[in-house]
Amino acid sequence: MSQQDNFTAGFFTGAFLGGIIGGIVGVVVAGRLQQEEAEMDDLVLSSEADQTLNSASPLTEARIEIARRGLEDKIAQLNEAIDDVRQQLGKVNGHSQPTEDASRVD
Structure with a gap:
């Protein structure tokens, strides 16, 4: 029975220590991922702000x-x-x- 007791004690000790080590690693990795995600959000927001400042470009117009002409065609249809x-x-x-009625979409 001593061998079975040693196995059970070792199993629970390993599971406990593995849980603690895994938890610590998870917290560290999650913190780094959150920091990287925040940096990416900042980059995306600054990129969008730059695009809105330059939105009057001829290509955008x-x-x-x-798009306006396409919508007008759809309305006519x-x-x-x-x-x-x-x-x-x-x-x-x-x-x-x-055929002419006030409820027509113009």
Whole structure:
């Protein structure tokens, strides 16, 4: 029985010491990772601030104009689809509705 007692005591001692050492290593590594993450956040924030200061560049303005035109095209398509549905519903109900309406998206 003494061999079994030694094994049990050694097992629990090893688990206890391993837990302590693992905990210490985890705290040290987590602290370093947090510090590195904070430094990266600072770099990202400073980079974003630089980009907003230089946001009036011609390239950015051109992209905004392209996006605006694309949105205008989509709005026109939606208005056409709305008009088509209104005309179809008017035919189903037996009376015609005007195509111009105040609820159109402009």
